[in-house]
Each structure stands twice: as C-alpha cells, then as structure tokens.
Amino acid sequence: MQLKVLALGGDGIGPEVVDAGLKVLECAAKSIDLVLDISEDLLHGAAWERYGTFIRDKTLEKARASNAVLVGAVGGPKWEHIVRDGGPEEQDGLMKLRHHLKTFACLRHARVHRALLDRTAFKPAILEGADIMVMRELCGGAMFTTTRGITTDSDGIRRGFDLNEYRESEIARFARVGFEVARRRRSRLLSVDKSNVFMAGKLWREIVSDLGREEFADVELTHFFADNAAYQLSRRPADFDVILADNLFGDILSDQVGAIAGSLGMLPSACLAGSPAKQISECPAIYEPVHGSAPDIAGQGIANPIGTILSVGMLLEYSAGQPDCARRVDRAVDAALTAGFATPDLGGDHTTSQLTDAVIQYFRKV
Ligand code: NAD
Ligand code: IPM
Ligand code: MN
Numbered sequence: 001m002q003l004k005v006l007a008l009g010g011d012g013i014g015p016e017v018v019d020a021g022l023k024v025l026e027c028a029a030k031s032i033d034l035v036l037d038i039s040e041d042l043l044h045g046a047a048w049e050r051y052g053t054f055i056r057d058k059t060l061e062k063a064r065a066s067n068a069v070l071v072g073a074v075g076g077p078k079w080e081h082i083v084r085d086g087g088p089e090e091q092d093g094l095m096k097l098r099h100h101l102k103t104f105a106c107l108r109h110a111r112v113h114r115a116l117l118d119r120t121a122f123k124p125a126i127l128e129g130a131d132i133m134v135m136r137e138l139c140g141g142a143m144f145t146t147t148r149g150i151t152t153d154s155d156g157i158r159r160g161f162d163l164n165e166y167r168e169s170e171i172a173r174f175a176r177v178g179f180e181v182a183r184r185r186r187s188r189l190l191s192v193d194k195s196n197v198f199m200a201g202k203l204w205r206e207i208v209s210d211l212g213r214e215e216f217a218d219v220e221l222t223h224f225f226a227d228n229a230a231y232q233l234s235r236r237p238a239d240f241d242v243i244l245a246d247n248l249f250g251d252i253l254s255d256q257v258g259a260i261a262g263s264l265g266m267l268p269s270a271c272l273a274g275s276p277a278k279q280i281s282e283c284p285a286i287y288e289p290v291h292g293s294a295p296d297i298a299g300q301g302i303a304n305p306i307g308t309i310l311s312v313g314m315l316l317e318y319s320a321g322q323p324d325c326a327r328r329v330d331r332a333v334d335a336a337l338t339a340g341f342a343t344p345d346l347g348g349d350h351t352t353s354q355l356t357d358a359v360i361q362y363f364r365k366v
Helices: 015-031 045-051 056-064 093-101 112-120 167-183 199-215 226-236 247-261 306-318 325-340 350-363
Strands: 002-010 034-042 070-073 105-111 131-137 147-150 158-162 188-193 220-225 242-246 267-270 286-289
Touching: 002 015, 002 056, 002 093, 002 220, 015 034, 015 070, 015 199, 015 306, 015 325, 015 350, 034 056, 045 242, 056 093, 070 093, 070 167, 070 306, 093 286, 105 306, 112 325, 112 350, 158 188, 167 188, 167 199, 167 242, 188 199, 188 226, 188 247, 199 220, 226 247, 242 247, 267 306, 267 325, 286 306, 306 325, 306 350, 325 350
Parallel strands: 002 034, 002 070, 070 286, 131 242, 188 220, 188 242
Antiparallel strands: 105 131, 105 267, 147 158, 267 286
C-alpha cells in the first residue's frame, strides 16, 4: 500500500515535533511494507512570511490529494494582529485547512501513562485507568460563524460578537461519529452542552438524545452541562469514556484532559471527515497534536514530541488501516517513558530528539 502524506510543521515548536513524528512514521512504515510518499509545505505564520498568505491554494490542493496531513502547530504573537477579509477560516491557516477538508469530527485522546502516574497534578489513585476520548466538533459553532465582528454602537461603545449556531444536520453527523467511536471503546458517551442557557445547546441535546434512542440504544448516553463536566473531569477522570462536545467546549476540555496524561504535549488528535470505520481510502484526514506552537519553548529542542508521535499512531490506524502498528507505537511510547525518557514538561531533562530516538528504538522491540 502507498500512503500520501503532507507534512505541515507550521510555527513555533510545530516543525520540531513534526520532524519527530515523521521519523517514527518512516520507521513504522518500513516495518509493515507501507510505501510513503511524503511532501512538506508551510502553514500559517511560516507561510505568511514566505508567501503573504496563511495557506496557499496549492497547499490546500496537495492536502486534498493526500491520504493524510500531519500538522505541527500554528500561531504566535507575530501574526496575532493580522486581520484578513472573510470568515474565521481566513484568519488562520489551520482553520482553513480543517474547513477545506471538512474534517468536522476531531478525536482527541488522553490517557494516563503508568510511568507518569506520580508526575501529574492528581493523586495517582484518582487517575488509575483514565482513558478519555474527547470528540470535538471541528467545523462549526461560534468558531466558524460568519456572524461576527466588532461594531460601534450609537453611544460610541464598541461591541464584539460571534454567533454560536449549529444546524441540526451538523449536530447529527457529528453525534453519529461520536456514538460510533463510543461503540469501538467502552460504549459510554457523555454529551456536553449548556442547554440550560443556550438555544443551540437545547437543539444539541435534543438531536443527540433522539439519535441515541433511535440508532444507538446499546451505547450508554449521559448529558452534563459543560461547567459540571469540567468539574467532574478534574475530580474523577477515570469515570469518563467518550465526551461529545461542540467546537468551543471541545477545545477547552481537550486541553484540560492534558493534565491526566502528564502534559498537554502528550495528546494526539485525528480530524476526520466522517466515521473512523470508513476513513481508510475515503477522505484525507488531518493528524495533529492538541497543543499549540508553545512560543515559550520554541527553538530549544525540548518540545515533547509524544502528542505528534501518537498522532502518527492514529494516522496509521485510521488512514492506513494498520491498527496493530498503531498499538505498537503506543507500546513504544510507554516503553520509552518507563525507561525514564522525559522532556522538561514531564519533569525530565531529555531533548525532543532523545525522546524520539528512544521511542524508535523501543518500536523495534515491542
Ligand atoms: P500552547 O499549547 O502553545 O502552550 C501552552 C503551554 O503548554 C505552554 O506552557 C507550552 O510551553 C506548553 N506546551 C505545549 N505543547 C508542549 C509540548 N509539546 N512540549 C512541552 N510543552 C508544551 O498554548 P498557548 O501558549 O495558549 O498558545 C501559543 C500559540 O499557539 C498561540 O498562537 C495559539 O493561538 C496557538 N495554538 C495553536 C494550536 C494549534 O496549532 N492546534 C493549538 C493551541 C494554540
Ligand atoms: C486547537 C487550537 C486551535 C483551535 C486554534 C489555533 C485555532 O486551539 O487546535 O485546539 O481553537 O481550534
Ligand atoms: Mn486548543
């Protein structure tokens, strides 16, 4: 099998972690006779500096013609104040890519790593067994609304607004993937909303409930208000399986669960245009760590590469149809951590490449 991969490092630590991810991908591909066709390009700030645009049309075309896009991270103070004509997707190269590929279903995975149990902010007993998939709707809601702006009222006071809106079809297509993902795990789905306040939240809860009753009666469905979900997550993370959240709540909760994995730098994601079951050979998907460009540590060679390496695992599972190879990546990561390899965010003093090389070394053994 041949796999076409477009690598977009982006900004800050993005290129550092994508280099690490590609090294692991190349090693994993060799072990299963997967032929890789990898090309690289610039994204967001890096693209702006070179081409004066956050993402070129040519890059979007290349992405569409690929099986998978591996992204690092985007953004930084240098580009924050640039305002482009058009909607939110025109202001950010990564958002434009997600919009272009219609990757509405984002799976963000957080699990406790045994070797890091005593390095998190939690008491180890609370974390035992924690393994959470945050499903984040990725192409709608307030983050992609075109009803937005900053206007000035007649009294001279400015008003900023972003409409949080969801069509029922957007909720249903996303929730369906959520139920399917839950079925592939422990069959428990927690849907998160603010239906006690927001109309969009009321519609969200209604659509998710109907779908659960009509098509996924075997999946245990629960609803929490988003604020309570955040609270319960920090008290008893091991009780959660799959969390279904809109674009904004999903963004926030997926950073929050970084704490159970020991660092935000540990979390991978897969951004799919449909169900994971149908991913292979259908639409291109995006794989990216959950963290950002971390300008505070960029260029020092100490970024945690695990989020990107585990994203490569998700790529192997969903875009190459190689779940066994993906599990080997997971085991290699665990083995490297168990052997004591850790970047500074995990309390260690290893560099990005030392940790990456350790994962590769263990990949060959596990
Ligand atoms: P961030 O995720 O970049 O960093 C938050 C904290 O986590 C920082 O202390 C950082 O050093 C640490 N951290 C993150 N990833 C790490 C890693 N791999 N290894 C070690 N430490 C890591 O969030 P921020 O500081 O709020 O945002 C910085 C920039 O990144 C902003 O421009 C923001 O818009 C952008 N951002 C991009 C993405 C993305 O590309 N998907 C996600 C979040 C933020
Ligand atoms: C993420 C980031 C992005 C988002 C930003 C950089 C646009 O926070 O991927 O979680 O909000 O989607
Ligand atoms: Mn985020």
